[in-house]
Amino acid sequence: MVTGAFFIPGQSGSLWPSLIWAGVAALLYLLTFYFVWIRRFGSATKRKAIGGVLAVIIAGSLVSAGISFENSRRQSSVMKEIRKTIDSGVFEVQIKQAMLKTLRQYHVENTGNGVGIGELFLQNNDSLITDDSLFYPKGLEQRMPDLIAIRLAVAKPDCVVLLAESGYVEGRDANFKNESGSRGKFQTRAILTKEGVQYERIN
């Protein structure tokens, strides 16, 4: 009965549904078993003792199962949250660092040379931009565009636009069309002009 109940839910993915089904079956078995067999004992003390032991085991199991279940739920949710924090943090830090470096050159080192901000950005990051316009700033050397993708959308003399997209973290709008073609993923946009860096979340 217990084994059979375990197989009621599908056997791929989380095993909590199977465990809950089997746990309920085990509890039903224990209760039925107790009420059927306990009458056969002559000693009232023994009946109480057996009932007490089974009650403690059931209560301890329920508390333990509850804590484990809550731990699993929280762990999964915290991992997702950490991943979201990392993705959004990496985007912002890496992009702003690269853009501020260009802004510094434009205003501080390059004054009067007439080189546009887009050209400066490309000069700085030439080796970090692939043929298909993916940008891998320092710190993102592990190239995993399926997970974290930063794309150079525009590089004009007066502005640079970067779009950063997570392959995993969900955005606010599930129907949002991402730059990569996927839907509903977290995406940010950074615009660099001579007036500074404008960074915003667009999904």
Next chain:
Amino acid sequence: MSESTKKSYSKVKGWLPWAVVLAFTALIIFVLEYLDPNFLRFYGPVFPWESAQMIETLRAIHEFQSGSVDLASYWYSRSGALVGRTGIIISLVCLFVLGPSLWVYSELKHEKTQNEKQDPLSRGVLWYISGIFMVSVLVYAIVNPVQKSIIFRNTWTGADKNRNMDQLRSQLYKLAFDAAEIYYLDYKEKGWDGFRSIEGKDGTANSITLNDLPNYSKSNQNMYMLAPVESDSVITIYGIGHFKGNDTDFQNANGETGRIQLAVKVNPRHNMLEFIESEKNFPGN
């Protein structure tokens, strides 16, 4: 022998087998732990929920690392600590079906066959095996939830503290980038005297304040402070959390003691941004 002495002796006789069961249980655990010091840690989880939690943790880590949902069934162990779905089914059946059934059956059998002259210890192998099993489970059912609830509380308090630290780090990055941006934009007009003469909304030039930074907003929980601006090109921004840190005597920048703290030094002239080691108070355990 008087009647009262006989009664007392009879009671002692009744408990004697259980004393043997307790002693055997302790001995078995001691021997197993002696043979493998990790026995209790790795194989101690008698309840199937422990194994389920460990597998779900693996699943969450997989999802965290690869970004894809792990649909593996985990029928078998993938490390010494895991027993997988197969082990969970065996554990459930042993704990809630076989163990109690054998125990009650052997108790009933003993009750029906016992007589006054019988040796109190002769209860049959089955009784002792099921007794040892049930005592182990009973002890575990009492100790395990208490231990787990303590660990649960500590774990999630620690997680909240780490989250608080992440908030501070993330916000300090934003403020530091804002400060660097202001510095560069201001350079064209004023040169390198940057942070000591930032033009405010009223047109007057004063030392930079947090209110000049677009990403600054007063937080109800965390506190951000700017150290007195003593340099044209270097500032230090402090972030103070709402949880206690590891060092309870740590002097926070805002005058409080022992709170989580991070501090970032911003030096846009040299394109530098660094977190100051001596000004950190990390979350404790």
